[in-house]
Every structure is written in C-alpha cells, then in structure tokens.
Amino acid sequence: MRIDILTIFPDLFNGVIQNSIVKRAIDKQIVEIFVHNIRDYTKNKHLKVDDSPFGGTAGMVLQIQPIADLIEKLKTERTYNHIIYTTPDGKTLNQAKANMLSLSENLIILCGHYKGIDQRIRDHYITMEISIGDYVLTGGELAAAVITDSVVRLIPGVISDIESALSDSFQDNLLAPPIYTRPAEYNGWKVPDVLLSGNHKEIEKWEMEQSLEKTKKLRPDLLNDK
Numbered sequence: 001m002r003i004d005i006l007t008i009f010p011d012l013f014n015g016v017i018q019n020s021i022v023k024r025a026i027d028k029q030i031v032e033i034f035v036h037n038i039r040d041y042t043k044n045k046h047l048k049v050d051d052s053p054f055g056g057t058a059g060m061v062l063q064i065q066p067i068a069d070l071i072e073k074l075k076t077e078r079t080y081n082h083i084i085y086t087t088p089d090g091k092t093l094n095q096a097k098a099n100m101l102s103l104s105e106n107l108i109i110l111c112g113h114y115k116g117i118d119q120r121i122r123d124h125y126i127t128m129e130i131s132i133g134d135y136v137l138t139g140g141e142l143a144a145a146v147i148t149d150s151v152v153r154l155i156p157g158v159i160s161d162i163e164s165a166l167s168d169s170f171q172d173n174l175l176a177p178p179i180y181t182r183p184a185e186y187n188g189w190k191v192p193d194v195l196l197s198g199n200h201k202e203i204e205k206w207e208m209e210q211s212l213e214k215t216k217k218l219r220p221d222l223l224n225d226k
C-alpha cells in the first residue's frame with residue numbers, strides 16, 4: 001500500500017512514521033508513506049497557501065491551487081482508491097472503515113486546517129471525508145495519523161500474528177475479552193480457572209461470553225450498530 005499525506009505541517013508525521021508498527025511495515029516494504037508539504041506547490045511568490053473566506057467569516061482557508069496541483073500530479077502517477085479529507089464534519093472512523101481502507105492499493109489523505117479548505121477541492125477531488133470523533137482538533141494531521149495507524153496494522157503481514165488483529169476490540173462490534181499472563185496468581189488475585197484448563201472449546205466459549213457481557217455493560221451502542 002502507498003499512502004500520500006498532504007499537509008502544511010509535514011513534521012507532525014515524523015513520530016508516527018518513525019515508530020512502532022507503522023515503521024515496521026515500512027521497513028518490510030509492505031507500506032510506503034509519502035508526506036507532501038502543500039506549501040511546496042504554491043505558485044504564490046510569498047509562499048502563501050491560505051486566504052480569508054469570502055463572506056467575511058473569521059479565520060483562514062487553504063486555497064485551491066497548491067492542493068489541486070499536488071493532487072493532479074499524484075493522479076497522473078497512479079490510480080487512487082480513495083482521496084480522503086480529514087475534517088470534523090466527516091463520517092466518524094470505525095473499525096469497519098479501517099478494514100475497508102486496508103484493502104486499498106493507493107490512498108491520499110488531505111489534512112484539513114484552520115477554518116478548512118476551499119469547498120471546491122472537496123466537491124471535485126475528495127471521495128471520502130473522515131472525522132475521528134466528536135471533538136475539535138487544531139488540524140487534520142493527528143486524525144490522518146490515527147487513520148494511517150488503524151489501517152496499516154490491518155494489512156496482512158504487518159502484525160506477525162494475524163489472529164491478534166482479528167481478535168481486536170471492535171472487530172465483530174464486540175469489545176475484546178479480559179486477558180491475563182503469568183503468574184496465575186499474584187497477591188491472591190487469580191486468573192479465571194477456565195483459562196488454565198487447556199480446554200480450548202470452553203476457553204473460546206468463556207471469551208465470547210466475556211466479550212458480550214463487557215460490550216453490553218460498557219458499549220451497548222455497538223450491539224445495535226450492525
């Protein structure tokens with residue numbers, strides 16, 4: 001998979017790309033991430049990429065030209081499955097969307113900023129608008145990093161044990177069951193007997209019951225969300 005991230009704050013992505021599972025996926029050549037600075041594409045001689053909105057609202061809006069030129073250039077080089085815009089008024093990211101995006105060959109993620117971007121970019125280039133929750137961030141960069149992380153870890157080969165991605169919370173609209181490791185008893189706190197029984201059928205049944213119970217208690221909305 002190739003992900004092209006379009007931003008006016010490229011440095012914000014260093015942490016995500018140079019660490020953890022995303023870094024491993026890049027090292028294994030399963031994913032390539034290119035961070036593009038929108039400012040590098042402006043034809044404005046003062047390198048300006050934003051302007052005040054028509055109609056007099058406060059704030060600044062990213063202008064069309066540098067973004068359009070950058071997207072056009074990328075589109076001549078390859079076909080993109082989705083051109084995503086990160087914005088609080090987008091559809092909220094969930095595991096189903098991450099699963100779907102993980103099947104992509106090429107993705108563009110355009111990071112929103114300030115008041116936003118000129119609506120015509122959204123109308124003519126963007127195929128999917130994603131929010132990461134009902135709160136406001138200063139920019140779309142953190143959201144783009146969240147999308148990247150949630151998608152990349154699902155690509156086959158990125159996590160060594162595919163089971164560990166399949167058994168995540170949310171994968172079946174259920175929260176993951178409680179999990180334990182050695183010692184079997186600490187301070188008098190015991191691991192549930194069934195997990196030590198070696199009976200895989202019983203263990204699976206227990207885990208499913210725990211998942212359901214936990215979801216009912218903590219996130220009943222997920223059970224009505226099929």
Ligand code: 6GU
Pocket residue numbers: 085086087088112130131132133134135136137138139140143144
């Ligand atoms: Cl994608 N962008 C911004 N600016 N704020 C957000 C968001 C995105 N998702 C939740 N809050």
